[in-house]
Amino acid sequence: MNKHQHEILIIGAGIAGLSAALEACYGGEVAVISKVFPIRSHSVAAQGGTAAALGNMEEDHWEWHFYDTVKGSDFLGDQDAQAIFCYDAIKMAYYLEHLGVPFSRNENGKILQRYFGGHYSQFGQGPPVRRACVAADRIGQAMLHTLFGECLRRKIKFYNEFLVTHLLFHKDGCCGCIAWDLVKGEIHIFHAKLILLATGGYARLFQFSTNSAINTGDGLGMILNAGLPLEDLEFIQFHPTGLYPWGFLMSEAVRGEGGYLLNQAGERFMERYAPTKMELAPRDVVARAIQMEIELSGNPYVYLDLRHLSEDFIQERLPQVKEMAFKFAGINIKKELIPVAPAAHYTMGGIPVNIDGEVLADGKKEAMPGLFAAGECACISIHGANRLGTNSTMECAVFGHRAGKKMASLVKKTNYLPLPKEQISLALEEINHLFVQPPKISIAELRQQLQVSMMQNCGILRDQSRLKKQLIIIQDLKEVYKKIGLKGIPRTFNLAFEEVWELRNMLNIAEAVVISALAREESRGAHYRIDFPKRDDKNWLKHTLIWKKEDKLNLDYKPVVITQFPPSERFF
Amino acid sequence: MQKKFIIQRFCPEKDKIPYWQIYEIDCQEDWTVLDALEAIRAFDPTLTYRRVCRHGVCGSCAMNINGFNSLACETRIASLPKNIKIRPLPGFPIIRDLVVDLERLYQNYTVIKPYLIASSPPEKEYIQSLEERHLLDGFYECLLCGACTSACPTFWVNQNFLGPGIFLQACRFILDSRDKGFNLRKEILRKSDIWRCHGILNCVEACPKGLNPFQAIMHLRKILLFGGKR
Numbered sequence: 001m002n003k004h005q006h007e008i009l010i011i012g013a014g015i016a017g018l019s020a021a022l023e024a025c026y027g028g029e030v031a032v033i034s035k036v037f038p039i040r041s042h043s044v045a046a047q048g049g050t051a052a053a054l055g056n057m058e059e060d061h062w063e064w065h066f067y068d069t070v071k072g073s074d075f076l077g078d079q080d081a082q083a084i085f086c087y088d089a090i091k092m093a094y095y096l097e098h099l100g101v102p103f104s105r106n107e108n109g110k111i112l113q114r115y116f117g118g119h120y121s122q123f124g125q126g127p128p129v130r131r132a133c134v135a136a137d138r139i140g141q142a143m144l145h146t147l148f149g150e151c152l153r154r155k156i157k158f159y160n161e162f163l164v165t166h167l168l169f170h171k172d173g174c175c176g177c178i179a180w181d182l183v184k185g186e187i188h189i190f191h192a193k194l195i196l197l198a199t200g201g202y203a204r205l206f207q208f209s210t211n212s213a214i215n216t217g218d219g220l221g222m223i224l225n226a227g228l229p230l231e232d233l234e235f236i237q238f239h240p241t242g243l244y245p246w247g248f249l250m251s252e253a254v255r256g257e258g259g260y261l262l263n264q265a266g267e268r269f270m271e272r273y274a275p276t277k278m279e280l281a282p283r284d285v286v287a288r289a290i291q292m293e294i295e296l297s298g299n300p301y302v303y304l305d306l307r308h309l310s311e312d313f314i315q316e317r318l319p320q321v322k323e324m325a326f327k328f329a330g331i332n333i334k335k336e337l338i339p340v341a342p343a344a345h346y347t348m349g350g351i352p353v354n355i356d357g358e359v360l361a362d363g364k365k366e367a368m369p370g371l372f373a374a375g376e377c378a379c380i381s382i383h384g385a386n387r388l389g390t391n392s393t394m395e396c397a398v399f400g401h402r403a404g405k406k407m408a409s410l411v412k413k414t415n416y417l418p419l420p421k422e423q424i425s426l427a428l429e430e431i432n433h434l435f436v437q438p439p440k441i442s443i444a445e446l447r448q449q450l451q452v453s454m455m456q457n458c459g460i461l462r463d464q465s466r467l468k469k470q471l472i473i474i475q476d477l478k479e480v481y482k483k484i485g486l487k488g489i490p491r492t493f494n495l496a497f498e499e500v501w502e503l504r505n506m507l508n509i510a511e512a513v514v515i516s517a518l519a520r521e522e523s524r525g526a527h528y529r530i531d532f533p534k535r536d537d538k539n540w541l542k543h544t545l546i547w548k549k550e551d552k553l554n555l556d557y558k559p560v561v562i563t564q565f566p567p568s569e570r571f572f
Numbered sequence: 573m574q575k576k577f578i579i580q581r582f583c584p585e586k587d588k589i590p591y592w593q594i595y596e597i598d599c600q601e602d603w604t605v606l607d608a609l610e611a612i613r614a615f616d617p618t619l620t621y622r623r624v625c626r627h628g629v630c631g632s633c634a635m636n637i638n639g640f641n642s643l644a645c646e647t648r649i650a651s652l653p654k655n656i657k658i659r660p661l662p663g664f665p666i667i668r669d670l671v672v673d674l675e676r677l678y679q680n681y682t683v684i685k686p687y688l689i690a691s692s693p694p695e696k697e698y699i700q701s702l703e704e705r706h707l708l709d710g711f712y713e714c715l716l717c718g719a720c721t722s723a724c725p726t727f728w729v730n731q732n733f734l735g736p737g738i739f740l741q742a743c744r745f746i747l748d749s750r751d752k753g754f755n756l757r758k759e760i761l762r763k764s765d766i767w768r769c770h771g772i773l774n775c776v777e778a779c780p781k782g783l784n785p786f787q788a789i790m791h792l793r794k795i796l797l798f799g800g801k802r
Contacts, residue, residue, distance in 0.1 A: 037678075040632050099688060141715070152687065153685070212630065214624055324628075330650070492668045493669075
């Protein structure tokens with residue numbers, strides 16, 4: 001058995017994990033575990049920019065960003081966290097720039113900022129402001145590579161291509177984890193004082209998604225298995241325009257620059273759904289409109305039309321979209337229409353944490369000693385029911401940084417707790433069991449059944465009957481899963497093992513998502529119920545908590561933190 | 573669209589040397605090579621490769637397809653002949669099937685100090701002119717996928733040669749107006765075997781992002797010979 005001891009252990013090496021590592025290392029010794037090589041993390045795919053009210057282009061204030069984030073969240077975000085986020089984002093943008101992020105520049109040599117959906121001045125009353133800090137259309141790669149380089153400078157220890165399978169708990173707190181070395185096919189035990197989960201979101205639950213193959217919610221799955229709560233899982237953002245049939249992101253900028261949406265009959269159908277804002281209505285509104293057109297026509301996509309834009313203009317403003325449409329779909333966007341459909345993009349729900357990233361054992365107040373979470377896997381909650389574009393990369397940086405700082409301050413006062421022998425042997429049994437059963441069930445088929453059915457029954461448009469149906473489907477799939485085996489498949493770089501483990505997490509999370517969505521009888525942000533089409537602040541201005549006890553999922557709720565902006569109706 | 577995939581297989585637990593395995597599958601018109609590999613994996617879970625983002629931004633799925641180092645996720649099946657021969661990136665030790673050990677590439681990356689070397693930053697951002705920022709274009713986009721380095725015969729035979737991708741990365745930091753580590757970086761390059769590049773230009777052909785590592789090598793050589801950052 002391979003054993004390791006590290007004072008601070010970070011699981012996940014995206015923007016959140018690396019930001020945390022860079023702060024935590026001031027207080028103690030840090031190791032990072034990642035199931036891929038760090039710069040392959042999904043953060044690398046972020047395009048548009050990262051939010052901070054720098055005011056480099058015109059007047060802007062963090063308070064305006066704060067209001068936009070609150071309204072964007074459909075008033076389900078916690079305003080204490082949202083205020084900290086918008087205030088800290090400014091410092092964090094400068095910090096990232098100092099580390100070397102190759103931001104694009106404006107005429108004055110400052111960080112270039114661009115317009116993005118939902119960024120306004122004067123507390124939503126004034127004209128749009130340019131708040132998204134830009135590195136061409138590669139903000140994720142620019143941030144991730146820079147943070148990784150800095151980690152190399154500080155000689156932070158990395159365990160690459162290690163899949164964490166179990167968290168380990170002593171009665172007094174979290175004390176370690178078990179990980180599977182994908183390359184060698186061996187089990188490793190990690191003993192730590194403090195652990196941070198930065199394992200990303202779960203939008204891979206859906207067949208049609210902008211997400212990397214690895215976004216399977218591993219951290220959330222482990223939290224659920226540990227009997228700890230998850231928060232607001234029902235809120236899943238669909239980006240309106242994913243390139244059909246893969247789901248690759250066709251940036252919002254396409255519509256910003258004058259692209260149209262057309263249905264199968266060639267109509268600009270948005271005039272029926274959002275007559276004044278048309279294609280530039282908020283993401284949830286456009287995604288729903290597209291989905292309705294898809295269900296009406298029976299054709300799985302609508303079209304983006306850029307044919308009326310000049311060649312030079314497209315080359316200057318939308319080179320990446322042009323390249324992707326050509327590379328993947330073989331489409332010349334000057335002459336042909338781009339097939340698009342809404343794609344699962346971002347998961348607002350996650351592990352409940354306080355503003356320092358401490359995981360809340362009861363989902364409300366009480367922190368679980370030794371355990372932290374940050375980034376998309378965490379729910380602080382700043383995005384509430386709907387996330388504004390460019391707030392996600394900055395969330396990872398701001399709250400990764402805060403959690404790292406908190407861990408640095410705690411680590412010397414914290415002792416190693418004894419490792420739980422019984423949990424370890426149960427976990428090893430679970431893993432070994434997979435290598436005893438023969439491989440009779442197709443992993444890919446099972447995963448596809450889950451993803452397709454989630455898309456159909458728990459996607460953009462939801463209702464009671466479809467959600468109930470989906471719950472039964474998931475329970476059936478969980479039964480099938482029990483028959484999965486890997487006997488005879490060599491252990492060296494056994495990709496099938498990784499997929500089996502991810503699928504286990506996906507099935508568990510999917511069940512929790514559906515139960516949370518079934519219970520919330522209202523429509524708010526990304527959660528839209530056909531049978532309850534109105535937002536219901538009287539009954540549902542609250543966060544969902546869900547946790548597993550003796551194999552049964554239980555629901556509870558907690559109030560939304562409102563400090564400054566009382567809920568009001570959203571008009572578009 | 574029926575295609576024949578001839579894929580190099582190797583598992584250290586049971587094979588002494590790599591061998592070819594043939595899969596004939598029906599591909600859809602719009603598939604990429606990665607889509608086809610996923611389809612094969614659906615019935616043969618023993619086939620192994622790396623894949624993460626699926627759309628050409630992470631660099632995980634670099635492999636050799638019909639003789640060219642490419643990203644599987646952005647190579648369209650329709651652009652390939654009926655027989656598609658896939659093997660791992662050459663020049664790196666094979667871990668299993670199409671998965672190679674990139675440790676040497678990653679080690680070389682740390683050698684060039686891939687971070688900004690600067691002291692006491694300003695209160696807000698560093699001021700960098702449009703012109704200064706423009707110098708980074710064509711350098712900072714590197715995904716570190718290894719395609720160029722794997723195509724480089726000098727890298728195959730010379731253990732000290734850092735490789736085209738790594739020289740490109742070194743250039744990215746030297747050209748950054750915010751970086752003050754010029755002398756240190758020059759020393760590192762002096763000790764590297766940068767003069768061993770024979771200008772074969774395989775690296776330029778291999779880069780899936782259209783970058784030009786050879787240009788970076790030429791630039792670094794110019795610096796070493798004549799001084800100056802640019």
